Amino acid sequence: MANQHESPDPLSELPIGGRTASARAGGSRWARLPLWVRVWWITGAVLTTLLALFSALPGAGCLQFLIGLLFVSWLLPTLLWVVYWLWTHLTYRVGVRLLISYLLVALLPFPLLLTLAGFGAYLLIGQYTSSSLDQLVEVIEERPEELVEDAEPLPRPAALETLREGPRFPDDLQELRGQTAWMLVERGRVVERSPEPPRVRATDAAEGADGAEGDGGEPVRASPEPLPAPSWLESGLESGPFVTPRGPVLAAISRRGERTVAVWLPLGAAASEVVSRDRWFEARFLREAAQIEDQDRGFVFRTDVDSDEDDENGSGSGDLGLDEQGGGLSTALSGEGLWEKRWVFFIRLSPEVRDWRSGEVLEQQSNITLLTTSPREALSHLFRSPYQIGTAIWGMVLGIGSFFLLIYLAVALLAAWLIFQIAWSTSRLTRGARQVEAGELGHRIPSRRRDQLGDLARSFNRMTESVQHMLEEVAEKERLKSELGLAREIQQSLLPARSMTHGGLRVLAHFEPAAEVGGDYFDLFPLEEGRLIVAAGDVAGHGLPTGLLMAMVKSAVATLVREGHRGADLLQRLNRFMLEQPRGHRMVTLALAEIDLGRRSVEITNAAHPPLFLTGENVEEILLPALPVGFAWRREPPSRRLDLGADSRLVFYSDGLVEAVDAEGEQFGFERLQQFLRDHREVVSEELMALLLAELHRHVGERTLDDDLTVLVVDCGVGGAEEPAERDGVPVLPPREDAGPVTSETVRALRDEE
Template identity: 45%
Template sequence: RLVALIPLDDAIARSVSGSWWFDVAFFPLDEGNDDAAGDQGAEEDTTSAVVSSDGGINFTLDGDKLVGDQIWPEWTADDEGLLSRSLVVWFRVVVDVVDLGSGEPIEGASLLALLRTSPKNVWRDFTLSRYELGTHIWGILAGLGLFFLIGYGLALAVATTMILSINRSVKRLSSGAIEVDRGNLDYRVPVKRRDQLGDLARSFNQMTGSVQSMLSDVAEKERLAQELELAREIQESLLPARHLEVGPLTVRATFQPAAEVGGDYFDVFPLSEERLVVAIGDVAGHGLSTGLLMASLKSSVAALIYEGYAGKDLIERVNRLLVEHGKSRTMVTLSVIEIDLAEDRLRLANAGHPPAFLVTPEGGAEELMAGSLPLGTRLCRPAVLERPFPVGSVLLAYSDGLVEAASADGEPFGYDRLTNVLSESADLPGSALTAVILDKLSGFTTGSDLADDLTLLVVERNA
């Protein structure tokens, strides 16, 4: 048990209250009841506190009960507000109260300590504590500062690493762009990342490959264009003059090449003043190989005609050459027409070529049908026919590019439309007839490009 050697009285309380963050007051505590407290107050002029049986505390002065404002003077606050409002707590001082005069403990008596403070005073003492709380706070702040400094250093190191890595990736992309600009399309950017920059490098490599492929395609197209131009030049050089006079016969030829080089062929052989042979054919396909085959066909026909072959024999001989010496089974149509003025006759031998038309002086237009398989197969059997060819007659031979020319809706010009045009214009001379056919064709196709070469051959007998 502890014994209080210092009197816990008002003087001590005022001394403590003046130097700490709280006010304190000490009261003798009677363990009795309210009545006992009243009797004691009547005998002695003193202030005391009595703890009642229900746990409450009553303060008395000379037997009169006191309220909180009478225990202390009014609370002096620096400012108004909740944090400056006074709070009062109490606790029992567990010591024996000793009478200093006699040195004997006072039986049945103890002390009650009242403590008055405010949240603002508590905080002020905490921040200005003499128990080195401020030092601890500064230590905490220093620790936090060191922690954030280390974190900042780590973040700076990571950021520097990322910046250097990004810079290297950008330099690789820049080097790739420079190489591509120099024309080195085989260059590829090394891909070492799996982020957006890595995706960009992969996209750059794909773009370079696409450009390389595109340039290869462009070069191939240029090569094909040059090849087609060469084939067109070969084709044009092998065709005869567009206008030719052979005695009383006038030959007019019209040739319109398609966008791609085809295999249209025609030739005129004036064998004498009274004998003329015209040949017209078409090699299947387009391009340089077709043009070369057409040139070979022209040479073969010309050589055989000058050797004396004619009509069916001529076509059979040409077919034999194609079958025996041709490396490919390309189909070739051919029509050979011989005009004999001495006999006023027209003789036609045909192998798969579109039928010619004969316009007579009486104004009729006859389709010279002579069906047969084209050249290039052993099954080809040329068809022949013979017709009168008096003065004023007009022969019209053409390639399939005329009847297959299509309108904007895809409808072909067709044989029926050609027959109608010839029937309506049968009384016209050869030159005018050619102009009418081409005008009707142009109006029908509305200026569209031809899908195939167009050849129109007109032979007119004037006398």
């Protein structure tokens, strides 16, 4: 009866082999399905029936479309459901997943490698084409330099004659000689420049096409504005690509004294035609801001320059003549195949371009060259050789390929056998894990394999043997943790109260260990009325051994105080006692202060503990250098007697305060502590303690303290004049006899108020 309330997996109701699992199990299985599953399948059956019915009826197009849309909305989630069910059931076994992984690893890399190889070949062809053009451009660039160097030192007539002759280009580039322009400038004035042929403006060309003619019956032409003289060059020779108001050029400019000679070659359609002629690639020099627009045939490149500044060789700001009729870079489809057709497109950017007017390097601009070539031409030029690959070589390649295919098939069979072995071993591990899960820790998996799966089976057997030991170790750790907590409580109980009043003296203490059990120590020994001995120390190290040593030091100091020993005598006896202990963990720093309110004095003895601060009208650091307890002393530790004022206050602390570091590794430091005490010497002890801890937490931020922290504030002015109710408009906490210890909640409350 309990099984009637179970919800079977709805995925089991999917049709497999023409019938659902419920139908095979009996009609009662359908009744046990959740309501939403039954509604889902009934909805699918109704939609399928209606779709078949309206498909046979004429004139039901709109209603048929609506039902078809609903059917698709039902079918898509159902198909996803079926795919998920098949995947979870077919890939449950590790062997199936290994087989799928093998197929993915073995077959998927082939199309990826082919894609990567094609992309790499495309980049290689483009880069090789760009490098070839770079070599050609270097040859072209050298000719204006040679012409300038030849003409610059000559007298004016000879220089002009040399410039008129033009640069000496190679035979296949001689047509560039007629496209080269020059100018001769003396004393800032253009003496002579090369004649520039007029050309048809874009707007005038349209009017000429409509019949507008000049006096001679020719279309109206406009002469381009001449380039200004490059007056920015002070001396020497500058050459390379430049950007002018009329487009990019390759120029050489030289100045000696008052004479400047400039020779330049416009990089336009005419230069592109000469450079591309009879070569294995086509090149087109463009302006910087080029945009490529796809047209019906070929590509048309446009630039963002005004029509008034068209290229003097015919390629302006509109169509650059790169379609079929322009004779430029045409990629129109033809009868050639992809191997012969020039479809490899690449863009070359000049490395450094200068401005013609100012000579400055234009960081955001570059002369653009568009390159196209075919794979056959590029590879033929790259692998130029007089020899051809013969039939024998192709046969050798075919034989090697067949041999590699046989090796691949053998490796595939080996992989299938390995998959079977892995799947069989994994099934045994699964059965063993289920038995261990059921509580049979004595179960062992037999294994003779000498591979990783065999090691895994043996590790599983060893794991079952060690589970019981691990449980015992966990119980032992819990016991040790409980004991450490008890030790912490015992240590806290060994220390005196965090707040104590004795006669006219009031002591506040804050103790915060860095571990469960700390090594810091402080104790208070009230004597007769108005006299008090305060001890503060630090045992080297952390943890339980340090805490035990601290307890031993506390007991020894208390015994010596009861025996009547004071100051340096007490520390010497304590040191002899510590030297008698085992070598490890015996270094202790200790400071003693014997306060006598009757005489209004305090005697301080220190053994390497951080120096105390005495506050009052001033803040004085009591420096008494000495060795720690646990070392062989050659002389007794130093002592110093000081007078106490009406508002005097002693501040003890451990090195955990001054050595606390922030996120950048900077320590809190003695100077910061002294300045803090100087700034807050008028506040009451409770507020001083709380503000000091708040300042410490602000310094360290989210970091935890690396060492134990102890702070003692001994107020020697209790019972004197009342503290002011407020200071600088900020309320001051009055001293209270019933004030409790300064806790972390007190610090957080003060920080929240700030």
